[in-house]
Amino acid sequence: MNELLLHCRPGFEIEAAAEIEGRASACGISVQTRQRKGAALVEVCCADAADAELLMRSLEFRRLIFIRQWARGSWLQVDPADRITPIIQACARGPLASCLWLETADSNEGKAMAALLHKLEGPLTRHLEKTRFVRPKREELPRLHVLAESGVRLFVGWSWADNAAAWPMGIPRLRMPREAPSRSTLKLEEAWHHFIPRDEWDSRLAPGMTAVDLGAAPGGWTWQLVNRHMKVVAVDNGPMDKRLMDSGQVEHVQADGYLYRPRRAVDWMVCDIVEKPARSSALLAQWLTRGWCREAVINFKLPMKQRYLEVQRCLEHVHEALEQSGMRAELNCRQLYTDREEVTCHARRLK
Ligand SMILES: C[S@@+](CC[C@H](N)C(=O)[O-])C[C@H]1O[C@@H](n2cnc3c(N)ncnc32)[C@H](O)[C@@H]1O
Known part of the structure; x- marks a missing residue:
């Protein structure tokens, strides 16, 4: 033993x-x-x-x-x-x-x-x-x-x-929803299973909440948010799935996710843009410290050699930014089953 x-x-x-x-x-x-x-x-x-x-x-x-x-x-x-x-x-x-x-x-x-x-x-x-x-x-x-x-x-x-x-x-056994426009949809669902206790889903992933999905196309992550009856701003220059747009719950904004600013604070920011992890962690820090979102899920892609070190650096950067702004947040990170060369980070602002 x-x-x-x-x-x-x-x-x-x-x-x-x-x-x-x-x-x-x-x-x-x-x-x-x-x-x-x-x-x-x-x-x-x-x-x-x-x-x-x-x-x-x-x-x-x-x-x-x-x-x-x-x-x-x-x-x-x-x-x-x-x-x-x-x-x-x-x-x-x-x-x-x-x-x-x-x-x-x-x-x-x-x-x-x-x-x-x-x-x-x-x-x-x-x-x-x-x-x-x-x-x-x-x-x-x-x-x-x-x-x-x-x-x-x-x-x-x-x-x-x-x-x-x-x-x-x-390894969670998640079923691929037939109507979702991409397999990536499972990544956000798995993140929720991992980071949010099941008995808190109804309050933290509630109908009527607002969300921004950065790098949203074709819409796998947006589909999950819409499936929870949220209103979603999907930011991507690429095309969104037509059926998802027909739901009437999605506004498609063709813009750079790193420059996009929400008109008002939202409940959720999610981001699946393939970028350097340092840039993604800076984006997360910005959304949290400016109070633009209450919770976030963001991927850090890891094509480099020293992957553990890189993740630690990214998390440290977010922690430092939070400390400097006097904001408190819970920050967790995990390589999900559906993650390949990447990890998924979840943040939740604390009052
Ligand atoms: C991995 S895909 C996202 C897949 C999506 N999460 C899904 O479930 O269908 C990455 C997306 O990021 C978009 N993208 C890349 N750079 C971007 C940027 N700077 N701003 C907004 N979108 C960007 C790409 O056009 C692409 O559609």
């Missing part, structure tokens, strides 16, 4: 490892990380189980950027003839759980493990029922994660629902 297993986007293992090392060091906990490019996993080894537990308790999962999901537990080397016994033995050493999540890495190697997990699911579930290591009615208990890295190497670990992603592997 002295190890953490982190899931991340394949290709972002260095960022996820740098992030956990930095966060652990800030808590005074020393860790060793192991990762391989493209594996979509980072292994984190602590000195002992107490340190691993302290690390997971000290960090707020929702504030992590490149880490999609995590669990605390240990790796098992198993015999393909009997994988169940060592898993059950590991469960006997850990806490009781509310459910079983069978997982793989989000990589091609991981996908190849799907058949093995499928085979394991029935017998493992039956053993967990018999041993009562999983108690489905006890929602306060952690979830049991069993991840197959290969046929002979498994991770058995636990995560707590109030401090972990709500989905196996940290």
Whole structure:
């Protein structure tokens, strides 16, 4: 139980490892990380189980950027003839759980493990029922994660629902709305799922609210705002989807999103313009400090090498601007499942 297993986007293992090392060091906990490019996993080894537990308790999962999901537990080397016994033995050493999540890495190697997990699911579930290591009615208990890295190497670990992603592997299952004009629509929906508690959607994404969508065409993000019955100013020199314009809820402004100024303050500013992250963070700082929006979702594109450093720089810039203007805001950032070479930042002004 002295190890953490982190899931991340394949290709972002260095960022996820740098992030956990930095966060652990800030808590005074020393860790060793192991990762391989493209594996979509980072292994984190602590000195002992107490340190691993302290690390997971000290960090707020929702504030992590490149880490999609995590669990605390240990790796098992198993015999393909009997994988169940060592898993059950590991469960006997850990806490009781509310459910079983069978997982793989989000990589091609991981996908190849799907058949093995499928085979394991029935017998493992039956053993967990018999041993009562999983108690489905006890929602306060952690979830049991069993991840197959290969046929002979498994991770058995636990995560707590109030401090972990709500989905196996940290991947939300969102359905592409048929009427939305672009696949990017899922990015804004996922951002809301991640940054806004479900019981606050009705007040923070409420009908009649106003929004500005910078870099809106063809309208995937605007569609989400319109779907929540908001009035949207869509700023883009490119063409907007005709059906979306026919809704009567969208005003299309053909202008440069960086120069656009709202006539009056709006509830939401969202921005999906492909630009240097420093320019996007300056734009976010401007909208917040001038009081032009109450909440914002903006993408920082990351085509450069030092991606974690760049994100930290951007967030620092926004924090400094807020401090200088005497404005308070909550700022969070995350690489969503639907984000590729980018992260999504959410800001909310505080009164
Ligand atoms: C990735 S697309 C946006 C996709 C959109 N979010 C959706 O869901 O359909 C980026 C858009 O930004 C627009 N764009 C690029 N630079 C811009 C600028 N300076 N001001 C406004 N729009 C810009 C492009 O025309 C393009 O339509």
